[in-house]
Amino acid sequence: MQSWGDGYVTDVEYDDGFYPGQAPMRIALTCAINGIEPPDLSDGFTYCELGCGRAGTSLALAAAHPKAEFHAVDFNPAHIAHAQARARAAGLTNITFHELSFENLTGQDAPPLPMFDLITMHGVWSWIAPALQQAILSFFNARLRPGGAVYVSYNAMPGWSDASPLQRLVKELAGEIVARSDVAAERAIRMTTRLAEAKAVPERMHESLSRINGVLKDGLRPYLAHEYMNEHAHPLYHLDVARSFGEAKLSFAGSTDLIRNFQNMVVTPAQLALLAEIASPDLRETLKDFCGDTRFRTDIYVRGVRRMTAERRQTLLRSLRITLLRQPPEAFHLNLPDGTAWRPEPSVYLPALAALKSRPHRLSELLTLPDIPADHGVDPVEVVGILCGSTIATPYSPPSAAALQAAARLNAVIMAEADGQRAILAVPAIGGGLSLAPVDQALLADLSRGTEPDPEDLARRFIALCAAGGGHPVVDGKPIEDEAEAMRLVSSDYAERIAHVAPLWRMMNMI
Numbered sequence: 001m002q003s004w005g006d007g008y009v010t011d012v013e014y015d016d017g018f019y020p021g022q023a024p025m026r027i028a029l030t031c032a033i034n035g036i037e038p039p040d041l042s043d044g045f046t047y048c049e050l051g052c053g054r055a056g057t058s059l060a061l062a063a064a065h066p067k068a069e070f071h072a073v074d075f076n077p078a079h080i081a082h083a084q085a086r087a088r089a090a091g092l093t094n095i096t097f098h099e100l101s102f103e104n105l106t107g108q109d110a111p112p113l114p115m116f117d118l119i120t121m122h123g124v125w126s127w128i129a130p131a132l133q134q135a136i137l138s139f140f141n142a143r144l145r146p147g148g149a150v151y152v153s154y155n156a157m158p159g160w161s162d163a164s165p166l167q168r169l170v171k172e173l174a175g176e177i178v179a180r181s182d183v184a185a186e187r188a189i190r191m192t193t194r195l196a197e198a199k200a201v202p203e204r205m206h207e208s209l210s211r212i213n214g215v216l217k218d219g220l221r222p223y224l225a226h227e228y229m230n231e232h233a234h235p236l237y238h239l240d241v242a243r244s245f246g247e248a249k250l251s252f253a254g255s256t257d258l259i260r261n262f263q264n265m266v267v268t269p270a271q272l273a274l275l276a277e278i279a280s281p282d283l284r285e286t287l288k289d290f291c292g293d294t295r296f297r298t299d300i301y302v303r304g305v306r307r308m309t310a311e312r313r314q315t316l317l318r319s320l321r322i323t324l325l326r327q328p329p330e331a332f333h334l335n336l337p338d339g340t341a342w343r344p345e346p347s348v349y350l351p352a353l354a355a356l357k358s359r360p361h362r363l364s365e366l367l368t369l370p371d372i373p374a375d376h377g378v379d380p381v382e383v384v385g386i387l388c389g390s391t392i393a394t395p396y397s398p399p400s401a402a403a404l405q406a407a408a409r410l411n412a413v414i415m416a417e418a419d420g421q422r423a424i425l426a427v428p429a430i431g432g433g434l435s436l437a438p439v440d441q442a443l444l445a446d447l448s449r450g451t452e453p454d455p456e457d458l459a460r461r462f463i464a465l466c467a468a469g470g471g472h473p474v475v476d477g478k479p480i481e482d483e484a485e486a487m488r489l490v491s492s493d494y495a496e497r498i499a500h501v502a503p504l505w506r507m508m509n510m511i
Contacts (some may be wrong), residue, residue, distance in 0.1 A: 071113060092410065162237035169188075
């Protein structure tokens with residue numbers, strides 16, 4: 001492994017991914033749900049992603065917001081070269097890439113950067129050395145506007161308490177193997193599994209090891225290399241992150257995992273009563289992680305929190321448009337922490353979901369539909385939090401022609417190089433992107449060309465794509481090797497997608 005990484009994996013590129021919590025509209029919604037004034041995104045806001053990797057997220061956001069100014073930072077030159085090539089090919093002019101360490105974000109050697117409205121980092125904070133964390137805090141102090149927001153995600157305690165020893169074991173075993181990091185990680189994980197079978201690993205860690213092997217089975221070796229082989233990887237408690245961010249005048253605003261912002265959805269009534277006795281809000285939030293054994297957090301911090309009045313929050317949320325992200329289940333419910341199911345008020349949610357199947361709606365429209373009782377008492381905070389938090393819906397804004405053109409150019413570049421892998425596509429209408437599997441890419445390509453999609457033709461092409469990669473279609477987690485059965489199942493799946501997924505893409509202006 002190259003020495004310039006300061007203990008960070010550098011010989012394997014990090015896989016692309018789109019992380020919805022980094023989207024400006026999601027950050028603003030998180031603030032609003034929690035009664036905090038969000039950053040102003042009405043015009044040309046400024047955005048910086050730290051540790052951007054190959055910039056799948058930043059590129060999609062830049063295409064979706066052509067009036068905004070984006071900067072993406074990563075110290076791995078392979079990541080930056082890859083991202084720059086994509087931006088050039090797509091003709092994106094509102095994003096700048098910086099190959100530099102976090103230590104060079106401020107000081108004499110720092111590049112000329114604007115003041116930022118939004119700064120985001122996915123997974124970075126719990127993977128890097130303390131000195132680099134301090135450098136990021138200095139960057140916040142120097143370059144985040146008052147009222148600006150930070151998105152941070154990280155491996156969390158206590159959920160990682162069983163996986164953390166495994167991470168150490170995998171890292172040490174991999175250190176004995178002379179091979180590229182992802183290959184060494186795979187071999188180390190297989191050795192750890194053998195040790196577990198010989199009862200050399202405590203049984204309480206076996207569930208975490210099974211989860212790791214599941215990721216390995218999915219072929220995500222680069223992810224495992226970055227997750228388990230970084231020298232400074234260390235899961236964190238919310239309390240410690242909040243204290244560190246406090247050094248940069250940042251206060252916790254809420255979670256982009258929107259359901260977490262509703263306490264009754266994450267703690268039992270008895271737990272809630274006990275938490276009410278705790279004076280410190282950061283300690284209460286940390287105890288919520290103990291209640292739910294939280295493994296991963298996706299949080300927003302604001303530099304200079306401004307509390308909204310209840311009336312202001314209602315007005316803001318009622319004006320928000322949302323659109324369906326997936327077809328809602330017939331029996332819509334959420335699982336409560338006590339093991340029971342909570343079913344949202346059917347007299348409100350059923351008509352609202354039916355209306356959303358036809359087009360995007362403002363919350364004010366949904367809450368005053370003719371079929372909904374006038375005295376329903378359901379708050380817009382609940383509706384948007386539950387529908388968007390359960391990934392049934394997402395914020396929507398009519399896209400500009402410039403955004404649609406930029407997205408089309410970028411998506412063409414991304415689709416051309418997907419090569420049987422997931423593709424991160426820009427979707428301006430939802431202010432971000434979507435991760436599309438190969439099975440969806442073929443359908444979207446046909447629809448975009450104006451071709452009438454044929455389920456059997458799509459199935460033949462997809463089965464051939466799987467065969468070219470040495471595999472078979474996977475249905476319900478099981479590879480289907482029989483050609484006739486694969487044809488039947490994949491054709492049926494495409495027919496369902498044409499009927500139920502394609503209409504959603506049309507509403508999101510993807511077609």
